[in-house]
Amino acid sequence: MNQSVIKALNLLNLFNEDNVELTLKEIADRAGLPKPTAYRLLSALESMNYVYKIKDREHDSRYRLGLKLLELGQLVSDQLEVRKIAYPYMENLSKEINEAVHLVVVNHHEATYIEKVESNKAIRLYTRIGKNSPLYIGSGPKLLLAYLPEARRDEIIELGVQNQALDRRTFSEELSRIHAEGYSYSVGEQDENTTGISYPIYDYRNIVIAALTVSGLSTYFEGDNLCTIKTKTKEMAEAISQKLGFRGFVQGRID
Incomplete structure (x- = not known):
């Protein structure tokens, strides 16, 4: 050490x-x-x-x-608060759709999974609290990246281009689409034959501080079941955001 x-x-x-x-x-x-x-x-x-x-x-x-300690302290406080508030909603969501539910936040140049509720299915995904992932892989990390300030987002994209041979233009267009549509969808990016869907969680400052992510075997993310998962996940993300003090939702949309 x-x-x-x-x-x-x-x-x-x-x-x-x-x-x-x-x-x-x-x-x-x-x-x-x-x-x-x-x-x-x-x-x-x-x-x-x-x-x-x-x-x-x-x-x-x-x-x-110095003020850096205040910044870090606020970050820890926000993460503890969102975990505490989000957990019962995550439990309800998991019971309704019977899929694994995760809470993901930005941690420097990575995404960190800070909370998880497992499904009751026999076959489960291997994810754990504390897991780190690049911000350019998976629905939760990419959603968080899409909502970062432009300069920081471009810096992380550049790292992805260097490390993973990402196509900058294509990936930037994908992030723009995620931001415009308000959710992220990925298939087989972190684990083969798995799908992830993520929606943003806002705080009282109208800042996205976490992603609410549902993931499972891709065979379950089809047809009417996919529509149900998307609808329920969005509703829970909005409920958590409102509990955190966000007041930007008007008739089911984000202003």
Whole structure:
């Protein structure tokens, strides 16, 4: 394990309600580090916005926790909230259609499955909570990618082009279609002979923060059953969004 990373993270633990600001000397003394070492670690944290430096005089610098921690804390809070709120709806959806239901979120340049309700079928898909997937493979990840800000979306598409030989134009058109239609559909992308259908979950800021994904053997995703799965999944995604404070639905559509 990288000891420099551990030492840097330990510096963050020195800050609390009683110590919102600390000088370089105070940080070095409390961490049991030489001042040059503490300064080097703090400089690395500062470059990533985990701390910021207040310099009153040439030899008197003080440090505070940076806004990056607030951003990450909000992300964790949002994920915990959406899991708690979404789970009973996911259970109901799984009972109604008897398929596996997943909750998927963006995690840096990947998609992460943060919740799952299994079906009662004898043959089940192998997915687990905590599973990561590229954002350009599967209905849930691609739906999330379609709703990301343009600059970030283009950055991830470029990674896909480099790593998976994606055709940029074709894939960009697919994402545009997903965004316009409001849902994503994939067949055999993550597992052979499986189909996935995903709808967006919005929060109170009108931002898509998760995908509600139903997946199963492709033979079950046909005809009237497919229509039922799509309708029920969309309804549950809208119900979860409304529970999270989203008020953009008007007569069954998203404004």
